[in-house]
Amino acid sequence: MDHPSLVPALLLADSLSPGVDGDERRPVRRSVRDWVVDVSLFLTAVGVGLLLLVESTNRVDPPSDGTVFADLVVGLVSCLFLWGRRRWPVGVAVVLALVSAFSATAGMACLIALFTVAVHRTWRTVLLVAAVNFVAFTVYDHFRPDPELPWPLTLALGAALTAAVVAWGMFVRARRQLVVSLRDRACRAESEQRLRVDQARQLERTRIAREMHDVLAHRLSLLSMHAGALEYRPDASPAEVARAAGVIRASARGALEDLRDVIGVLRDTGDGTLSDRPQPTLADLAALVEQSRGAGLRVRMEYRVPDVAAVPAVTGRTVYRVVQEALTNVRKHAGGTVACVRVTADPASGIEVMVTNPAPVGTDPAAPLPGSGTGLIGLVERVGLAGGSLEHGWTADGEFRLRARLPWPAPAVQG
Incomplete structure (x- = not known):
């Protein structure tokens, strides 16, 4: 051996x-x-x-x-x-x-x-x-x-x-x-990699759904408001009918364009080209307010932003979506009231957005617009992701107030 x-x-x-x-x-x-x-x-x-x-x-x-x-x-x-x-x-x-x-x-x-x-x-x-x-x-x-x-x-x-x-x-x-x-x-x-990919895909779908709600709800509420006005105002003058029809046509076209962008994102093959249309920023806020006024909503605007170009694009887009959702809710639930929008921005104190409106008085003959109930929830999440906070509810004065506070992002350090 x-x-x-x-x-x-x-x-x-x-x-x-x-x-x-x-x-x-x-x-x-x-x-x-x-x-x-x-x-x-x-x-x-x-x-x-x-x-x-x-x-x-x-x-x-x-x-x-x-x-x-x-x-x-x-x-x-x-x-x-x-x-x-x-x-x-x-x-x-x-x-x-x-x-x-x-x-x-x-x-x-x-x-x-x-x-x-x-x-x-x-x-x-x-x-x-x-x-x-x-x-x-x-x-x-x-x-x-x-x-x-x-x-x-x-x-x-x-x-x-x-x-x-x-x-x-x-x-x-x-x-x-x-x-x-x-x-x-x-x-x-x-x-685990497949799970992470699935989670990322689910998060992207959630983001797209939130964006679809923010954009299309605004457009469709304009359509519903003016269609209801034409229905309940058969005696309207030709000029008023033409103006309402123009708003309906413009809103429908904008809704189709927004829907096309969302579908383009869903059909994206991963080459990084999602949409040719620029995303809204703080500079587009005035156009949003004018669009709401043209649709018949009374809006009082207070704008205290010394330098719009200094506001980062992502923060400005968040402010835009907050005001857009707030005005959409006013049209849905308090169309006969006056919405007060105040936006203040300062690098020292940050950005504050406040939208208030009193409770509606009387009975609106038009049927109330349906809501998903997730708009404010999506806003809270969107503002939270930007590092801010959002409050909404009725005040002691009988007004509904939506207030968002966003930090002023620090400039990137050049290495």
């Missing part, structure tokens, strides 16, 4: 040893690779076992012919046990260890079985089987000692060989477990 030819045989066993899957008790059914591995290991065990048997007969005190014949038969039968090492690795290893205590031919088969246990079982089981192998080696050396080597050196070589087989097998086990772990981590990373 201490023949020098065992070292390359162990390397061959490592290169041909079976892989490890998630379940250590692998199925009995063999693949083509398994058949190649098992045949190779069987032939290696037989070949090295015969070399060990020949080496034992060349000693100064060789065994008898009957002992050699029995060793040969028992060793060859032990090599056949290797065909069951996949299903019963521990049992086969223990049986071969016991047989190797009296048979030199079974030595290599014993080491292959120990290597299989080290690859497929936990370290506690491996240490137990390794201890059985070392005891069997000690028994073999006691009954058939090598006269050329002293007893302590023989035991040391046996212990070193057993430890080398165990260490090599556990290294192969750890390496294969690492491969499995890396594969699992790669699968988890791919799943």
Whole structure:
């Protein structure tokens, strides 16, 4: 069992040893690779076992012919046990260890079985089987000692060989477990990436839905207001009818353009070209107010912005959407009142938007416009993302007030 030819045989066993899957008790059914591995290991065990048997007969005190014949038969039968090492690795290893205590031919088969246990079982089981192998080696050396080597050196070589087989097998086990772990981590990373993409897509759809609500609700409320005026004012003058029809036509065209932009975003293929129309900024706020006045809504505007160009585009767009949603709600729920809009901006104190209107008086003959109930919720989220805050509700004076405060973004530091 201490023949020098065992070292390359162990390397061959490592290169041909079976892989490890998630379940250590692998199925009995063999693949083509398994058949190649098992045949190779069987032939290696037989070949090295015969070399060990020949080496034992060349000693100064060789065994008898009957002992050699029995060793040969028992060793060859032990090599056949290797065909069951996949299903019963521990049992086969223990049986071969016991047989190797009296048979030199079974030595290599014993080491292959120990290597299989080290690859497929936990370290506690491996240490137990390794201890059985070392005891069997000690028994073999006691009954058939090598006269050329002293007893302590023989035991040391046996212990070193057993430890080398165990260490090599556990290294192969750890390496294969690492491969499995890396594969699992790669699968988890791919799943997490898909989840992040889905979340980003959902967030983008939510942003598009919010933008659609902010834009189309404003346009459609103008359409509904003037269509209702034409319905309930059959005696209106031709000039008034023409003016209302013009507002309806302009609002419908603007709504179609906005809807086209939103659909363009939904159909975007990822080239970064979402829309050719510029997004509204604080400079467009006056046009929004005039549009509302042209639609018949009474608006009192107070504008205290020293330098419109100094307001960042993203912050200005948020202010625009806040005023747009506020005026849309006034048209929906208090169309006969006066809306007061006040916008103040200062780099020191930030930007404040306040829109107030009194409670409606009397009964509007037109049916109230439907609302989704999510406009103010979307505004709170939009203003919060910009780092500001938004308040809305009835005051003690009987007015509905919407007030948004936005910070003045600090200028980017040039590196």
